[in-house]
Amino acid sequence: DYHWPSPFIDTLEGLLYEGKQEGLPDRAVDFVAQLLRCEPRVNNESIAADWIRFAYHDMATHNIDDGTGGLDNSITMELDRDESKFDFIDFPNKYLSYSDTTAMGVVLATVECGGPVIAYRGGRIDAKFPGPPGVPVPEQSAEDFIETFRKQGFTKEEMIALVACGHTLGGVRNPDFPTLVPPGDIEFENNIKLFDGTPQFDNTIVTSYLDGTTENLLVVGANGNTTLTSDLRVFGSDGNVTMKSLADPDHFAATCASLLGRMIDTVPRNVTLTDFIHPLPVKVAGVQLAPGNEDHLALNLTLRLSNNARQVTLHWADRDSESCSSGACSAAPINSTLVSTRLLQALGLSPVKYTFSTPIANTSVSKFWFEVDGKIENNGGSGYVIEQDRILFAPDRGAFGLLLKIVAAVRNDSTPSAVWMDTYQRDGVSTVERHPPVNLTLDESLPAAAGYNFYSASIPGSDLTLDLFAEIDGKVYEEEFRDTHFMA
Numbered sequence: 353d354y355h356w357p358s359p360f361i362d363t364l365e366g367l368l369y370e371g372k373q374e375g376l377p378d379r380a381v382d383f384v385a386q387l388l389r390c391e392p393r394v395n396n397e398s399i400a401a402d403w404i405r406f407a408y409h410d411m412a413t414h415n416i417d418d419g420t421g422g423l424d425n426s427i428t429m430e431l432d433r434d435e436s437k438f439d440f441i442d443f444p445n446k447y448l449s450y451s452d453t454t455a456m457g458v459v460l461a462t463v464e465c466g467g468p469v470i471a472y473r474g475g476r477i478d479a480k481f482p483g484p485p486g487v488p489v490p491e492q493s494a495e496d497f498i499e500t501f502r503k504q505g506f507t508k509e510e511m512i513a514l515v516a517c518g519h520t521l522g523g524v525r526n527p528d529f530p531t532l533v534p535p536g537d538i539e540f541e542n543n544i545k546l547f548d549g550t551p552q553f554d555n556t557i558v559t560s561y562l563d564g565t566t567e568n569l570l571v572v573g574a575n576g577n578t579t580l581t582s583d584l585r586v587f588g589s590d591g592n593v594t595m596k597s598l599a600d601p602d603h604f605a606a607t608c609a610s611l612l613g614r615m616i617d618t619v620p621r622n623v624t625l626t627d628f629i630h631p632l633p634v635k636v637a638g639v640q641l642a643p644g645n646e647d648h649l650a651l652n653l654t655l656r657l658s659n660n661a662r663q664v665t666l667h668w669a670d671r672d673s674e675s676c677s678s679g680a681c682s683a684a685p686i687n688s689t690l691v692s693t694r695l696l697q698a699l700g701l702s703p704v705k706y707t708f709s710t711p712i713a714n715t716s717v718s719k720f721w722f723e724v725d726g727k728i729e730n731n732g733g734s735g736y737v738i739e740q741d742r743i744l745f746a747p748d749r750g751a752f753g754l755l756l757k758i759v760a761a762v763r764n765d766s767t768p769s770a771v772w773m774d775t776y777q778r779d780g781v782s783t784v785e786r787h788p789p790v791n792l793t794l795d796e797s798l799p800a801a802a803g804y805n806f807y808s809a810s811i812p813g814s815d816l817t818l819d820l821f822a823e824i825d826g827k828v829y830e831e832e833f834r835d836t837h838f839m840a
């Protein structure tokens with residue numbers, strides 16, 4: 353699908369494939385950045401392992417018999433239960449549901465640690481109430497485990513593989529299982545004994561089990577005590593047939609991609625997930641049309657291509673037209689940068705981001721498109737349409753200070769009866785806070801430019817998203833999803 357993604361898909365795509373998204377709060381970027389490293393922290397603490405376990409525990413409330421539960425963030429209301437203790441899961445943002453973020457954590461953790469690419473969907477809905485208990489505890493019998501996983505939607509063979517896929521990362525913690533793991537060297541720190549001795553997402557968990565060299569405490573126990581040897585009971589529950597098949601690393605990787613994908617896509621029956629979200633082969637972002645420093649409009653945007661190109665040109669058509677009357681409606685990028693991430697590399701891509709920042713002579717823009725090494729990229733035929741240019745965000749003319757000065761440019765070929773904005777505060781936790789509408793007034797301190805007058809308002813706050821509105825001749829024009837981030 354080549355069309356402009358919706359802001360929702362765009363946010364998911366950006367976070368997933370680029371590890372960041374313009375305009376998202378720093379915490380979201382930090383969250384992904386943490387996953388960009390797989391190395392365990394002190395005493396084998398691994399953020400990657402924590403995300404995978406967290407996701408499984410959240411999903412474990414699923415009941416296939418009545419379609420309730422699943423990956424729905426109910427875990428955050430279940431955290432006082434003994435089986436679900438997590439130290440440093442910090443949820444990043446509110447553009448996504450928490451459960452979509454958790455699912456993304458699984459995808460990124462897996463690939464960052466050298467594992468396979470898990471296909472990702474969005475659209476999970478966070479629960480408002482805790483679910484029933486569903487997380488298995490290591491004291492249980494093989495029969496109990498098989499029934500627990502059946503309820504969660506997995507066969508016995510799938511259970512064996514899914515546990516092996518999960519337990520390739522992380523290990524058992526001293527504070528939780530002091531009879532299995534001795535305390536760490538550093539006082540008060542967790543000591544974690546890795547399941548398979550490696551921090552990588554690999555099948556050592558399987559091969560060391562099969563060849564008898566494993567030190568996995570859930571297989572070997574401690575001091576001859578087998579109460580807690582749940583992996584031994586799980587892995588052996590089909591006479592090691594499944595484990596033997598997983599000794600092939602490619603089969604292990606493919607099986608984990610499929611089963612972890614099913615794990616994160618296990619949602620309550622009433623939730624419909626999006627299609628798989630693939631990296632867009634041609635991705636346009638950060639589009640900003642506004643009066644520039646000189647007396648004309650300027651168009652800023654970025655274009656991401658899956659691979660490097662020799663020649664990239666931006667073309668545009670005049671306002672209210674399919675063509676360019678001046679014959680001078682094209683521009684080269686001002687720079688290009690490699691934007692690869694581990695996930696994109698794993699998909700065989702090495703994307704490049706081209707930045708355009710061009711004056712628009714004569715008249716404004718109705719739509720734009722690109723020419724890439726002689727091939728036209730025009731969003732599946734329609735071009736990238738600028739819906740309206742009656743009201744535009746003018747971030748360059750705004751200012752940070754005790755108050756935030758927000759400036760809108762309004763075309764001066766007609767007089768608006770009202771100019772106003774809705775603002776959304778982005779910090780805090782679970783919901784976006786929408787402030788009451790604020791009027792913008794004609795700002796005499798900013799001289800008209802490029803056929804636009806400037807309207808402004810100064811408001812408290814620092815990190816906002818905006819929808820700007822102008823009512824002109826009884827019609828409301830809107831510039832949506834702007835971000836004070838662009839003012840920096």
Ligand code: HEM
Binds near residue numbers: 404514523
């Ligand atoms: C029979 C089912 C399972 C049992 C009994 C079980 C048991 C355990 C236990 C006892 C620990 C150590 C926790 C601690 O020390 O606090 C652990 C860790 C972990 N489990 Fe499982 N588990 C099961 C299934 C799964 C599944 C299906 C996954 C994911 C696909 C998973 C992922 C993990 C991960 C990643 C860790 C390491 C966490 C870390 O190091 O931070 N487990 N599990």
